[in-house]
Amino acid sequence: xxxxxxxxxxxxxxxxxxxxxxxxxxxxxxxxxxxxxxxxxxxxxxxxxxxxxxxxxxxxxxxxxxxxxxxxxxxxxxxxxxxxxxxxxxxxxxxxxxxxxxxxxxxxxxxxxxxxxxxxxxxxxxxxxxxxxxxxxxxxxxxxxxxxxxxxxxxxxxxxxxxxxxxxxxxxxxxxxxxxxxxxxxxxxxxxxxxxxxxxxxxxxxxxxxxxxxxxxxxxxxxxxxxxxxxxxxxxxxxxxxxxxxxxxxxxxxxxxxxxxxxxxxxxxxxxxxxxxxxxxxxxxxxxxxxxxxxxxxxxxxxxxxxxxxxxxxxxxxxxxxxxxxxxxxxxxxxxxxxxxxxxxxxxxxxxxxxxxxxxxxxxxxxxxxxxxxxxxxxxxxxxxxxxxxxxxxxxxxxxxxxxxxxxxxxxxxxxxx
Numbered sequence: 001x002x003x004x005x006x007x008x009x010x011x012x013x014x015x016x017x018x019x020x021x022x023x024x025x026x027x028x029x030x031x032x033x034x035x036x037x038x039x040x041x042x043x044x045x046x047x048x049x050x051x052x053x054x055x056x057x058x059x060x061x062x063x064x065x066x067x068x069x070x071x072x073x074x075x076x077x078x079x080x081x082x083x084x085x086x087x088x089x090x091x092x093x094x095x096x097x098x099x100x101x102x103x104x105x106x107x108x109x110x111x112x113x114x115x116x117x118x119x120x121x122x123x124x125x126x127x128x129x130x131x132x133x134x135x136x137x138x139x140x141x142x143x144x145x146x147x148x149x150x151x152x153x154x155x156x157x158x159x160x161x162x163x164x165x166x167x168x169x170x171x172x173x174x175x176x177x178x179x180x181x182x183x184x185x186x187x188x189x190x191x192x193x194x195x196x197x198x199x200x201x202x203x204x205x206x207x208x209x210x211x212x213x214x215x216x217x218x219x220x221x222x223x224x225x226x227x228x229x230x231x232x233x234x235x236x237x238x239x240x241x242x243x244x245x246x247x248x249x250x251x252x253x254x255x256x257x258x259x260x261x262x263x264x265x266x267x268x269x270x271x272x273x274x275x276x277x278x279x280x281x282x283x284x285x286x287x288x289x290x291x292x293x294x295x296x297x298x299x300x301x302x303x304x305x306x307x308x309x310x311x312x313x314x315x316x317x318x319x320x321x322x323x324x325x326x327x328x329x330x331x332x333x334x335x336x337x338x339x340x341x342x343x344x345x346x347x348x349x350x351x352x353x354x355x356x357x358x359x360x361x362x363x364x365x366x367x368x369x370x371x372x373x374x375x376x377x378x379x380x381x382x383x384x385x386x387x388x389x390x391x392x393x394x395x396x397x398x399x400x401x402x403x404x405x406x407x408x409x410x411x412x413x414x415x416x417x418x
Contacts, residue, residue: 136306138164143179165299196306200241320360
């Protein structure tokens with residue numbers, strides 16, 4: 001018998017004896033005067049069982065059947081192992097035709113000793129930044145290195161963007177390499193060719209996104225700022241404002257997105273038995289449709305702030321790794337160790353020896369050479385080499401004797417050297 005029931009016995013006993021009035025007893029028990037009168041009628045000083053509720057120890061009529069409970073536990077330990085409570089309830093209803101509430105699933109699992117894979121940390125006080133008013137005003141960009149395939153395949157890195165106003169993920173992709181310039185250029189191009197050009201981008205201080213070295217060339221000292229990275233140059237050409245986060249908490253929205261993905265997306269990859277990069281990206285595409293439909297919020301202002309793509313922009317040039325080379329007297333430039341390219345003449349057989357050209361190396365391996373804004377040469381990628389793999393490029397003007405050379409390769413052979 002609980003302390004609350006013992007207190008009820010004492011109060012009703014005093015009310016029956018006339019030591020307290022019905023109103024005082026009702027106030028002490030938090031019940032109505034009518035309820036106190038009913039309790040006085042059934043009061044029995046010799047048998048305290050009158051205080052117990054009539055449904056006590058009875059089996060509820062809406063109790064989950066034992067067979068269904070065992071089925072849920074079996075699925076939670078087998079096919080849907082590692083799913084959190086809400087995700088499991090959704091799968092049970094959608095895939096197994098088992099309609100139960102989240103609280104029922106949680107109660108059944110905890111009774112069986114199955115804990116949620118989500119670890120709860122003590123809450124800390126932080127002030128929330130107000131979301132932007134319109135979709136496309138601000139995108140948060142980041143990468144997540146995680147054991148996405150749980151040992152079934154190669155280690156993958158997930159690069160993604162999340163819209164600040166709606167929480168929608170406009171683009172995300174897996175890659176085998178860690179966070180690098182080529183991966184971010186591919187990701188950003190997908191957004192620019194899709195919804196459009198965002199107004200601003202919120203990023204961290206990864207070396208692919210900003211210069212972290214302390215070397216300043218003479219030209220940079222005269223200009224008052226360092227040259228941007230390859231990704232930074234692309235954003236500058238597109239006119240996208242860059243906002244730098246100084247801590248992980250400052251970009252908490254995309255960090256919480258990774259936490260959700262590392263729970264739900266990992267479970268979906270396991271359910272689909274994904275073992276390769278191609279299979280993982282296929283699962284990711286389906287997952288993003290479900291995620292955006294279920295979790296995206298309505299912005300405070302209708303419409304889109306994405307800028308339409310200007311047809312005059314050369315996206316092949318913008319979303320590539322760019323290097324400057326000086327043309328030799330024989331109009332040959334070196335674009336990599338042991339790889340030299342003969343440039344064609346200008347109109348009228350005009351030469352341009354000694355001038356500086358820009359070599360643009362696309363993430364798909366295609367090489368383009370520009371003289372100012374004129375395309376001189378376009379060379380397709382080596383079909384035997386495959387796409388660019390190791391392009392974690394950070395532009396630097398530091399003297400070569402002070403900084404070791406970096407060699408960037410196609411899949412298996414050298415390509416460009418900075």
